[in-house]
Amino acid sequence: MNNGVNGDExxxxxxxxxxxxxxxxxxxxxxxxxxNGLNLDVKKGEFLSIMGPSGSGKSTLLNMIGAxxxxxxxxxxxxxxxxxKNKKLDEFRSKEIGFVFQMHNLIPxxxxxxxxxxxxxxxxxxxxxxxxxxxxxxKSVNLEDRKDQIPTKLSGGERQRVAIARAxxxxxxxxxxxxxxxxxxxxxxxxILKLLRNLHSKxxxxxxxxxxxxxxxxxxxxIVNVLDGKIQN
Amino acid sequence: MSYLKLILKNxxxxxxxxxxxxxxxxxxxxxxxxxxxxxxxxxxxxxSTLKAGAAEVSVMQTGAGNYxxxxxNESRVTDLLNISGVKETAGMLRATNTSxxxxxxxxxxxxxAETGTASTGSSPGSFAGxxxxxxxxxxxxxxxxxxxxxxxxxxxSANEVIIGKTASTNLDKSVGDxxxxxxxxxxxxxxxxxxxxxxxxxxxxxxxxxxxxxxxDNQVSNxxxxxxxxxxxxxxxxxxxxxxxxxxxxTTAASMASRMNSALNTIDTANWAISLLAIxxxxxxxxxTMVMSVFERTREIGVLKAVGWKEKRILxxxxxxxxxxxxxxxxxxxxxAVIGVVIILSVYFGGTIEPSFAPDIFIRAFIVAFVVGIxxxxxxxxxxSQLSPTEALRYE
Numbered sequence: 047m048n049n050g051v052n053g054d055e056x057x058x059x060x061x062x063x064x065x066x067x068x069x070x071x072x073x074x075x076x077x078x079x080x081x082n083g084l085n086l087d088v089k090k091g092e093f094l095s096i097m098g099p100s101g102s103g104k105s106t107l108l109n110m111i112g113a114x115x116x117x118x119x120x121x122x123x124x125x126x127x128x129x130x131k132n133k134k135l136d137e138f139r140s141k142e143i144g145f146v147f148q149m150h151n152l153i154p155x156x157x158x159x160x161x162x163x164x165x166x167x168x169x170x171x172x173x174x175x176x177x178x179x180x181x182x183x184x185k186s187v188n189l190e191d192r193k194d195q196i197p198t199k200l201s202g203g204e205r206q207r208v209a210i211a212r213a214x215x216x217x218x219x220x221x222x223x224x225x226x227x228x229x230x231x232x233x234x235x236x237x238i239l240k241l242l243r244n245l246h247s248k249x250x251x252x253x254x255x256x257x258x259x260x261x262x263x264x265x266x267x268x269i270v271n272v273l274d275g276k277i278q279n
Numbered sequence: 280m281s282y283l284k285l286i287l288k289n290x291x292x293x294x295x296x297x298x299x300x301x302x303x304x305x306x307x308x309x310x311x312x313x314x315x316x317x318x319x320x321x322x323x324x325x326x327s328t329l330k331a332g333a334a335e336v337s338v339m340q341t342g343a344g345n346y347x348x349x350x351x352n353e354s355r356v357t358d359l360l361n362i363s364g365v366k367e368t369a370g371m372l373r374a375t376n377t378s379x380x381x382x383x384x385x386x387x388x389x390x391x392a393e394t395g396t397a398s399t400g401s402s403p404g405s406f407a408g409x410x411x412x413x414x415x416x417x418x419x420x421x422x423x424x425x426x427x428x429x430x431x432x433x434x435x436s437a438n439e440v441i442i443g444k445t446a447s448t449n450l451d452k453s454v455g456d457x458x459x460x461x462x463x464x465x466x467x468x469x470x471x472x473x474x475x476x477x478x479x480x481x482x483x484x485x486x487x488x489x490x491x492x493x494x495x496d497n498q499v500s501n502x503x504x505x506x507x508x509x510x511x512x513x514x515x516x517x518x519x520x521x522x523x524x525x526x527x528x529x530t531t532a533a534s535m536a537s538r539m540n541s542a543l544n545t546i547d548t549a550n551w552a553i554s555l556l557a558i559x560x561x562x563x564x565x566x567x568t569m570v571m572s573v574f575e576r577t578r579e580i581g582v583l584k585a586v587g588w589k590e591k592r593i594l595x596x597x598x599x600x601x602x603x604x605x606x607x608x609x610x611x612x613x614x615x616a617v618i619g620v621v622i623i624l625s626v627y628f629g630g631t632i633e634p635s636f637a638p639d640i641f642i643r644a645f646i647v648a649f650v651v652g653i654x655x656x657x658x659x660x661x662x663x664s665q666l667s668p669t670e671a672l673r674y675e
Contacts, residue, residue: 143585155289167282212586
């Protein structure tokens with residue numbers, strides 16, 4: 047295991063999709079240092095696990111990569127876009143990032159299909175094209191027959207599969223998964239991980255996953271450990 | 280699913296809250312539409328009293344309280360022709376039907392203009408309060424009566440009468456029917472329509488007949504005066520009052536109409552004030568509903584931001600939901616107002632006032648609803664669009 051700067055020998059694509067240099071982020075007027083000069087490179091198409099104890103800064107790091115939050119210092123370049131300078135972060139998220147949360151975060155009054163369509167509102171797709179693409183994704187997570195159900199009628203694993211379909215719908219270059227199995231039992235969790243892994247290779251998408259469970263982390267091509275806002279060697 | 284469909288779907292996630300917000304705004308809209316329909320109807324009626332051909336000046340006894348309560352010697356009808364500017368005069372006797380018994384075959388059944396009691400079957404006496412005017416049939420144009428469906432009553436015959444359209448509808452009587460007035464049976468020879476809700480609810484018969492029936496021989500209650508083309512109604516009125524001081528008073532049709540219109544304008548102003556109040560009260564209700572809705576959906580808004588929704592799309596969604604609520608309220612409020620006004624005017628006012636269905640009344644209501652939706656949704660929508668995605672996603 048290394049800190050990722052030199053990449054992994056298994057990777058056939060040497061291009062970095064994420065480049066983070068000396069990234070700093072503090073909260074509560076500087077009292078809490080979430081990220082403290084962090085450096086990280088992620089290759090295109092890589093499956094990376096970010097591990098570390100609670101409060102180590104791993105979720106903050108994921109939010110920075112996904113442009114949900116902005117850094118105080120340092121540089122962060124994702125999919126060729128400098129997030130410290132770019133102002134159109136919503137557009138970046140729409141095009142490049144797919145999020146999978148610990149809590150599936152589906153919209154309760156919308157059907158499974160409509161939930162998967164949600165990220166496509168910012169694209170130029172027509173309603174029928176949106177529907178077609180969403181159905182395609184639901185098929186790949188084996189939930190085509192549940193498309194008209196509302197999320198509350200689904201099991202935890204099914205909900206997370208819908209969330210994965212939603213994350214992939216805009217053809218993102220990176221999937222960011224924050225404890226994707228955290229709210230599932232281990233058997234269901236395994237299925238979700240396998241699905242993520244399969245889709246990662248099938249869709250040729252970079253997968254960055256935050257977890258604190260070692261056996262989950264081991265599914266990845268590479269694991270980095272975060273402690274006190276830095277990558278541990 | 281289209282963005283619009285999403286906006287239409289969201290306001291009913293919490294059905295009770297959505298409905299309560301709608302009820303609040305619908306009441307305001309209902310009041311605006313109902314007042315608009317009634318005042319609009321009254322206005323149309325007053326303008327039609329100012330019709331060409333009708334008398335411009337109305338003469339009555341000085342000090343007479345009610346319209347039609349004073350008595351003037353009939354000789355004044357011809358005397359007034361000597362006054363400069365007077366073209367034509369007509370004596371009118373206004374009386375209220377006091378008959379409490381109808382003949383066995385000709386019971387008047389229907390609604391009285393005053394009480395509005397709908398009586399079916401034979402109910403003699405339900406007819407008291409019906410306004411009858413005695414007038415020379417050749418002079419009816421001075422009372423604004425131009426079009427008669429049927430024939431005029433003749434001056435000689437004592438048993439003929441014409442009734443107004445509203446009266447005809449309310450009493451369910453038409454040409455050829457018999458009507459009992461002041462204890463005597465009359466044949467209806469015609470039905471007239473002037474557009475004035477007061478005139479159309481009454482009846483006209485020959486002056487001498489009404490004078491006989493009401494013991495008012497050689498007396499009239501009003502004189503309708505038509506003036507020369509170049510004359511001024513106010514000046515002619517003044518000339519009459521100067522000629523017969525302490526005996527005759529005059530009022531011009533224009534001033535009557537303008538007095539009525541100014542009263543209606545006051546109602547109109549009140550209507551605007553109520554509209555404003557509805558905007559404020561409804562707006563506060565909408566703000567409350569939408570703030571609660573955004574508050575409950577904080578996490579969801581975080582997700583929308585995470586999947587790349589732009590601030591203006593989130594803003595648009597919340598604003599849209601707010602407008603959906605108020606526009607639904609506008610539809611409900613308008614429907615209730617139309618039903619309510621039509622029922623109240625026909626049951627309690629015997630159809631004497633025709634409600635107005637002028638488009639501007641409804642346009643105004645929908646503009647008010649739209650504005651309430653925008654104003655009420657603005658703050659919650661702005662708040663939602665400005666939420667920090669990480670904080671929103673952390674929200675429990």
